[in-house]
Amino acid sequence: MNAAQAAEEAVRYMSLRLVLAPAAAVLPKKWAIKLGQALVWPLLCFPQTAPRLYWQLRATFGTSRLQALRLLLGWLGLGYRDFVVSKRVLQRREDLFAWKIEERNTEGIDQLRRSNESYIIATGHFGFTSSYGLFAPSVTWGHAVRVVKSVPAPRSNMATVRLRYQFRTHLKAGATCWRRRCELVAIGSDLQGVQTLYDHLSQRGNAVVIDVDAWWEKSQGGSYERAYAGRGHRVFATGAVELARLTHCPIISCVHWLEPDGTVVLDWGTPIRIADPDSRTDQDIMDVLLDRFETAIGNRPMQFAFEIGADRRWNAIRGQWEG
16 A cells, blocks of 8 residues: 555545544534535545546446546445444434335245245345345344454554444444344354354344355355456355355345435345255356346446446446446
8 A cells, every 4th residue: 555545544534533423423414424425525636546436437337527526426425424324323313213214126025024934135235324224123023134244354554444443333333223133243264154144044033134245255165256337357255145055045135225315225136045956056146136236236336335347337228237
């Protein structure tokens, strides 16, 4: 990391810790979020990230200069907005029970709820604020479990310091946001987390939420590589599908996002049941899930937490990625 990158990460970290954390404690929610959006503008002064992302977004979505700038500001502001909401949750200033949650295409998830069987909710990194809707008592009736990747060990790297602070804030808020315990299970190099998930899914009425588009090392077991959301190559783990196959539990996809009026939308897919034996491979089922998620990214790029590449183009007319 060079000096310019370190300076940019230092600005991000100080914006979170010294400005937005206190603002979330004293300002009205709307003002604190607007402050977070204003803090995005200084990031445009750094030459490493903003100019590159601007041209990537413009090339990927074929937009005008003004539209590309709007996309860039929205994407950079997502992390600040989510941080403000998570801090308000931790400070008991956010009443999630007053949130409006709209569920769409509920036939499949309603069937799973009525059956009282355990199931896996496969989703993507669409923002922490909207993801809290998945753990509302009206959405996941039984015991809710969220799968996270192990937090990296501390290093003398400003980006790691900032990410750890941001990530831990979200996880702490998510664990208690609905005044009920949401268990966090970290998946790392050992099998302890996998055993915990297997035990939960072997019981009745549990829901396990997994972000299946998380980064994964190609050298690790269960890796799978494909194009995704503007990138020509991304490596994913097939663990969610392997777990569904092992436990004979259905897996259902969910795309979540936040509307401008604050409504949390949960758009459910069709439950996938893996037979024994099943002619579909783990990669086949992953493709079904990831195809749906990357279409959602093309439709709402400012709701996606990861950087969008420029190896492929989004065709808004056809509603698909090309290249």
